[in-house]
Amino acid sequence: MALEHALLVALREQPASGLDLARRFGRSIGFFWSATHQQIYKVLGRMESDGWVEATEVSQSGKPDKKVYDVTPAGRAALAAWLAEPTPTHALRSDLAVKMRGASFGDREAVLDVVRANLADHHVRLDHYRQLMKRDYPDGSGALAGLDLDQYLVLRGGILTEETWVAWLTEYLEAHA
Amino acid sequence: MALEHALLVALREQPASGLDLARRFGRSIGFFWSATHQQIYKVLGRMESDGWVEATEVSQSGKPDKKVYDVTPAGRAALAAWLAEPTPTHALRSDLAVKMRGASFGDREAVLDVVRANLADHHVRLDHYRQLMKRDYPDGSGALAGLDLDQYLVLRGGILTEETWVAWLTEYLEAHA
């Protein structure tokens, strides 16, 4: 499991409430890791029991109170230990790849439509990432270091990944044109 | 859920027993979809109850009997229906990406070692896929069509994916050199 650790990274970057985290996971961080607010609340609760994070009630003007979580020293230690662990390489698990491979067992034109829809979606994501890149790193990786550099490089990974999807699905569609 | 459908595709390509499937999922198909034999048996049982597949006892010389599964007309219909469904685009969910982003909250050199280990693994996979490509499609996509073409294109996707991992991790390591 790694949602715990993804949350620790997010909270070290910036303390936040459960809903804040859910929103962030729907944006920058979440392009590489997704989580619903339900799952986040559940895991935050466990992490609080384990002493990895602690919550502070914060009153807001015009909105209900929220519980802002921050990482404790124990949480920092847990994160540091996890970061140093080896991570097994996971197989890419893609419904779409299964459909592409099995297209001859159904209506091929329907599968091509599914692929076209996914291609359009990956184009949108790629454009979005490129805009983020332009907005947040107009000078490239130039003078970046530490967390800034790491955030830049992970965004680079997102762009490379989306470019690959676009290239692959385009190749598939052209081969079946 | 899609293991059901991945199994249907695999069984339409070639009827097989649970263990046969587990072995295939550890090889060609499994580079894009993984499953253990336990999970496969469980799902095959459910699929048999649902009338999607049927088993035939096959006696082997020198080995225990096995149950070879084949897809029923109902299973074919279920597969065709699933193939035509849209598939949501899933966020890439990668422990390694989280570690790369969070490296400044731990021992950076340790994280770089983790990245190096993963890079080596992706090199191995890439070499393996390229050998498969050379062995099974020495003439490129030339005269391929139908299932053959789809299998080729999915292997192409595996190669593109691994090339992307290699490029990304290399870029990360160089940026931190």
Next chain:
DNA sequence: ATTATCATGTAACCAGTTACATGATTAT
């Protein structure tokens, strides 16, 4: 009052993993 949004959760379920169990067959 009603609706919309913000915020935090609970409950039931589902897919997949890990650990363990069982029996057949073959080789030593």
Next chain:
DNA sequence: ATAATCATGTAACTGGTTACATGATAAT
């Protein structure tokens, strides 16, 4: 007999999803 391999499973658990619940605050 013993060990190795082939083959099929069960049980307990974990992580994640989906559906639903509850209350605060603001705008109309």
